[in-house]
Amino acid sequence: MSKELDIKIRKIIDEAIKLLNENNIDSNNIPEQTGSFEKSTSPLLKYAESSTLHGSKETEPLLRLIREVFDYLPWKYNYEEREDKKDLGSYMGWAELIGPEAPYKSDDFCLGFTLISPYTLYPEHRHPAIELYKVLSGIAEWTLEGATSKRVPGEVILHPSNKIHKMQTYDQALLALYTWSGNDVVTLSEYV
Ligand SMILES: [Fe+2]
Structure with a gap:
């Protein structure tokens, strides 16, 4: 399975970069695969279907690829526990394919998928990295510096450093492709 899995995930990266191409993401940013993909035990696996159902014609090819290997993506959540919602990690998280701790290791570029289950708030946060999102599935409300708008699949959202x-x-549920770039993609995001 492993070799076949690696090929499928590599295809996901290629398709993701293709989707972002208009935003000048350089496919030369794809590093060598140095880590392996394993069956995930994340509580987010229960959203495999619901988070990939509400795409657009443009995002559907990538969603189809993700659905096939959803359970083998490195889903995680590593914020400090919040007093107001101790189990938030059961409702949201991300799978990073390229990044400092990802199977495709890079210290200057990240690429992954953020998943947020229905009726969930991903609370206010910030990070030094420049973040570019592309919505793959699900209509949700996005807020940047107090300005809120509803974003649909296919839309691109930029969060400056x-x-x-x-x-x-x-x-x-929301499933969105993200990249981190800029001077510091190693410092983790933190709640404010
Ligand atoms: Fe962010």
């Missing part, structure tokens, strides 16, 4: 942002889902 250290600007506070949050997302709120309603009846649809």
Whole structure:
């Protein structure tokens, strides 16, 4: 399975870069695969279907590829525990394919997928990295520095370095492709 899995995930990276091409993401940023992909035990696996159902014609090819290997993506959540929602990691998280701790190791570029289950707030947070999102599935509310708008699949959202942002889902789960670039993609995001 492993070799076949590696090929499928590599295809996901290629398709993701293709989707972002208009935003000048350089495919030369794809490093060598140095780590392996294993069966995930994340609580997010239960959203495999619901988070990949509400795409657009443009994002559907990538969603189809993700669905096939969803359970083998490195889903995680590593914020400090919040007093107001101790189990938030069961409702949201991300799978990083390229990054400092990802199977495709890079210290200057990240690429992954953020998943937020229905009726969940991803609270205000910030990070030094410049973050570019492309919505793959689900309509949700996105807020950047206090300005909120509803974003649909296919839309691109830019979060400049250290600007506070949050997302709120309603009846649809959100799955979005993200990249981190800029001077510092190693410092983790933190809640504010
Ligand atoms: Fe962010």
